[in-house]
Amino acid sequence: MIVTVTPNTVIDQVLFVSKFEKNHTMRARDVVYSMGGKPTDASWILGELGIPSLALGFAAGAVGRKSEALLRARGVTTDFTEVEGESRLVTVIVDESDHTHSTITTSTLIVNANHVAALRQRYQSALGEATCVVLGGTLPAGVEPSLYVDLITLARERNIPVVFDASDRNLQVGLTARPNFIKPNRDELGALIGHPITTLEDAYRAGCSVLEQYGTIPVITLGREGGLAVLPGRAYRIPALKGQVVNAAGAGDAVLAGLAAALDRGQPVEEGLRLGFAAAAAVVLTPGTADCRRADVERFLPQIELIPYPG
Ligand SMILES: Nc1ncnc2c1ncn2[C@@H]1O[C@H](COP(=O)(O)OP(=O)(O)OP(=O)(O)O)[C@@H](O)[C@H]1O
Ligand SMILES: [Mg+2]
Numbered sequence: 001m002i003v004t005v006t007p008n009t010v011i012d013q014v015l016f017v018s019k020f021e022k023n024h025t026m027r028a029r030d031v032v033y034s035m036g037g038k039p040t041d042a043s044w045i046l047g048e049l050g051i052p053s054l055a056l057g058f059a060a061g062a063v064g065r066k067s068e069a070l071l072r073a074r075g076v077t078t079d080f081t082e083v084e085g086e087s088r089l090v091t092v093i094v095d096e097s098d099h100t101h102s103t104i105t106t107s108t109l110i111v112n113a114n115h116v117a118a119l120r121q122r123y124q125s126a127l128g129e130a131t132c133v134v135l136g137g138t139l140p141a142g143v144e145p146s147l148y149v150d151l152i153t154l155a156r157e158r159n160i161p162v163v164f165d166a167s168d169r170n171l172q173v174g175l176t177a178r179p180n181f182i183k184p185n186r187d188e189l190g191a192l193i194g195h196p197i198t199t200l201e202d203a204y205r206a207g208c209s210v211l212e213q214y215g216t217i218p219v220i221t222l223g224r225e226g227g228l229a230v231l232p233g234r235a236y237r238i239p240a241l242k243g244q245v246v247n248a249a250g251a252g253d254a255v256l257a258g259l260a261a262a263l264d265r266g267q268p269v270e271e272g273l274r275l276g277f278a279a280a281a282a283v284v285l286t287p288g289t290a291d292c293r294r295a296d297v298e299r300f301l302p303q304i305e306l307i308p309y310p311g
Contacts, residue, residue, distance in 0.1 A: 001077075002046060002260045003126045004039035005135040005151060006057035007119075007143060008109060009067050009080065010088040012036035012289040014247060019097040029096070034250075034288030035070055036090050038137045038165045041253035041290035042260060045279055047074025048294050051261050054079060056122055058111050058140060061086035079126070081119040083140075085110035092289065094247055101249060109140035116147065123151060127158055132263035134256050136165035136174070148174035161263045163256055164216075167191065175214050180263075182210065183219045183255055203228045204235060204309060219259065219273065221252050221280075228309060229273055236306040238273060241281040250290025254279035274304045 016030040035044040043055040055071050059080035064087035068078045091104045127133075133155045139147065148170060155162045156178065164171075164179035167188045175182065175192075190197045193206040200222075207218040207230030219229045226240040258276020262269060278300040282292035 001126075001129050001131060002043075002051070002053040002264050003123070003130040003133050004043045004053055004055050004057075004260075005119075005123060005133065006037045006039040006055065006137055007111075007147065008037060008088060008107075008138045008140050009040060009057050009059045009064055010036040010090050011063050011066050011070075012090050012092050012249065014092045014094060014249070014287060014289060016094045016096055016287065020093055020095040020102070030287060032288045032291075033066070033070075034291050035067065036088075036250070036289050037067075038253045038256060039134045040067060040071060041250050042134045042256040043071055043076045044074055044290055045254050045257040045283070045292060046261065047071065047076045048292055049257070049261070049279070049297060050075070050294070051264065052077070053260070054126055056080065056119065056126060058083045058109055058115060058119060059087045060084055060109055063087035063089050079122055081115055081122060083109055083111045083115045092247075092249055094287075099245065101247065103249075105138075107141050111140045111143050116143065120150070124154060127155060127160060130155070130158075130160050132161045132163065132260050134163045134165075134260050136170070138166075139170060145170045145173035149177040152177035152179050163259050163263070165252070165256055175210075175216060178214050179216055181217045181219060181259055183221060183252060183259075185221050185252055186223070189218070189220055200225075200228060200237065200309070204230065207235070217269065219255055219276075221255060223248065227255065227273075227277060229269070229306075231269060235309040236270075236273065237309040238277050238304065238306055240277075241300055241303055243281070243285070245284045247287050247289065248284045251280040251283045253290050254283045254292065270306055273306060274301060277304045
């Protein structure tokens, strides 16, 4: 079973406005509620693909229950640790005049040491049947990045592969536990490496240094420029598919889902990259964060190219 762990559960409320204007009352043309939070997004996408997973994490209140309901509706098993406060409701405003999106996040979960111990216990028992672990995202206030070190180490001690996706300090600290994969985007990789990533060559050099230093495979995503995966002894450039973009939020999380599916089935990483980037292309087509249609993923799968890099 694929196990996903989301410490800071969230629902995204995506508002589509014809033009975003400060100090004006705007009428949203459309409102979509969907999953948010990298590991729960991966579970949601896996569910759409008919691949079972178990979603763990901290959750609370009506938003927490909505997140659980969305996951269960797609066949995901949930076993959240109930905490205080409320799971986050994040607002994403898509401005249709220039196809940009702006996000307003919140920090509303209240987590104490007992909650952390309860999650750890659930996680340890889930590891008994885990084929791989997907974890990451932000942490609720008061939870230290050492939680990621602990959770990654517990899985690695049992030889269970870990896909880790986080940013800033959480990424830096979590990497020290040597997860098998990370999935930084351009900004996350730049922050990790300490200088901006402008070219594919920059991304490749940064990726090589992550692999060398931690033994971790970086699958770097570069928005509409596609992705770059740096594996031991080989690297691939993965062009993004061209087409309509409705909302790209959560496309990176589709890559997590693809990698997890391949690890679960014992397939080569290459299969996971193909499925992940096909799912990412399907996510950008829908208005909801991390939402996709299985038929689109299947249609895109044969179109994904893994081009050896540097060539
Ligand atoms: N505008 C776009 N056009 C085409 N493909 C896109 C676009 N944005 C993203 N993608 C596809 O999705 C993949 C992941 O996207 P991106 O790099 O934006 O991830 P991310 O920043 O981690 O996103 P998130 O954290 O919201 O999931 C890209 O590598 C690309 O294949
Ligand atoms: Mg991301």
